[in-house]
Amino acid sequence: MATLTLEKIAARGYGASGNLVGGETLKPIKFERDAPKDNEVLIEVLYCGVCHSDVHQVENDWKNTIYPCVPGHEVIGRITYAGSAVTKFAEGEIVGVGCMIDSCRSCSACRDGEEQFCEGPHGPTMTYNGYFKPDASEYNTYGGYSTNLVVPEDFLLKIPDALDIRKAAPILCAGITTYSPLKHWNVKPGDKVAIAGIGGLGHMAVMIAKAMGAEVTAITTHEDKRKLAGELGADKVIVSDNKAEMKRHEKYFNFILVTIPDAFDVNPYVCLLRRRGSLVTVGLLAPYKTPVNNMDVASQGRSIGGSLIGGIAETQEVLNFCAEHNILPHVEMIEMEDINDAFEKLKDDDVRFRYVIDMRAFTAKNV
Numbered sequence: 001m002a003t004l005t006l007e008k009i010a011a012r013g014y015g016a017s018g019n020l021v022g023g024e025t026l027k028p029i030k031f032e033r034d035a036p037k038d039n040e041v042l043i044e045v046l047y048c049g050v051c052h053s054d055v056h057q058v059e060n061d062w063k064n065t066i067y068p069c070v071p072g073h074e075v076i077g078r079i080t081y082a083g084s085a086v087t088k089f090a091e092g093e094i095v096g097v098g099c100m101i102d103s104c105r106s107c108s109a110c111r112d113g114e115e116q117f118c119e120g121p122h123g124p125t126m127t128y129n130g131y132f133k134p135d136a137s138e139y140n141t142y143g144g145y146s147t148n149l150v151v152p153e154d155f156l157l158k159i160p161d162a163l164d165i166r167k168a169a170p171i172l173c174a175g176i177t178t179y180s181p182l183k184h185w186n187v188k189p190g191d192k193v194a195i196a197g198i199g200g201l202g203h204m205a206v207m208i209a210k211a212m213g214a215e216v217t218a219i220t221t222h223e224d225k226r227k228l229a230g231e232l233g234a235d236k237v238i239v240s241d242n243k244a245e246m247k248r249h250e251k252y253f254n255f256i257l258v259t260i261p262d263a264f265d266v267n268p269y270v271c272l273l274r275r276r277g278s279l280v281t282v283g284l285l286a287p288y289k290t291p292v293n294n295m296d297v298a299s300q301g302r303s304i305g306g307s308l309i310g311g312i313a314e315t316q317e318v319l320n321f322c323a324e325h326n327i328l329p330h331v332e333m334i335e336m337e338d339i340n341d342a343f344e345k346l347k348d349d350d351v352r353f354r355y356v357i358d359m360r361a362f363t364a365k366n367v
Helices: 052-058 174-184 200-211 223-232 243-248 294-298 312-324 336-347 360-366
Strands: 008-015 027-034 040-050 075-082 094-097 100-102 148-152 192-196 215-220 236-239 253-258 273-281 303-306 331-335 354-358
Touching: 008 148, 027 148, 040 094, 040 336, 040 360, 052 336, 075 148, 100 148, 174 200, 174 253, 174 312, 192 200, 200 215, 200 223, 200 312, 215 223, 223 236, 236 243, 331 336, 336 354, 336 360, 354 360
Parallel strands: 192 215, 192 253, 215 236, 253 273, 273 303, 331 354
Antiparallel strands: 008 027, 040 075, 040 148, 040 354, 075 094
16 A cells, blocks of 8 residues: 655646636646545546536636636546545545535435535535535635545446446536436436536537437527437427427427526527426526516426536436446547637537546646
8 A cells, every 4th residue: 555644635637717708828836735635535637527617617607616726526537545544545546526616514415315405514625616605714715627636435426337437527516417307306207307508518408318218309599419419319409599400399398498508598498398388507606697487387387497416416316227228428629728728619619528637647747
């Protein structure tokens, strides 16, 4: 077993010193992590997904960003050191780290395995940007756009052998963010399900809902995504600007999962729900662009909901589900130095469908 005598671990990464305005970019950054405690491991980062929320966070769109901000919460890495109390994982093992690295562990949500709803004073501890509810001391954490991570073993995920580790990282956010509501709202074989927004989240949702046995319709603003959605397994495709297509599908769907990351008008989608149908939005932590017309909601007993990510057990479940059903995110590999270009393309929806940073060269240069 490796030995570790340092109190601090040197790390290198890419981060933002302030919100990315006026031409500022993510830049190389040096920082330190606390050495692993007995129940923690040190991970060498191998791959890290690029999530649209990374853009929102570094640009302070949610007004809670703590700078410097080192993003990254879709991490595949190798354990290089395991504390003396670690029993579930071993040095040399390939593991995953998702959106959270800790929680209070004692509240009712944590006891129920839903750490994402932690009711402790700060909520869950996020993989980057500190607590879900930043406190006055601005406690910060730094994510996977870096050479290493320190994580308690209870917040590690096992990566099934059937998954290609070069492509699996987005399952740890995009995968669980879409799997959790599909499961919670009991999507089952034969249900008519629509996925609105066919990007990083939406493309995962199409594949997962299809594997659950649903009839899946992709809804997109881009005509050129018709073919792509079909390749993902969608049974139908609707271009939302086509009023005739939208009209034909009024009162059609049991469940609609909206993955659009920016403010939008939800009302046209509400009308697509059948009686007692449900619409759930993920990826948008802000108000809808226009108020919900509650007449359209109440007149058909429809439900409007929202969802975040999932707990650790459920994240392990979606990894296993994807391995069983041969589901892998569609990714474009980039180097760490390409991240600013990737951010710009992500904002322009110019990626199919998720960027993954190959961190190996960057880590090798900075160890």
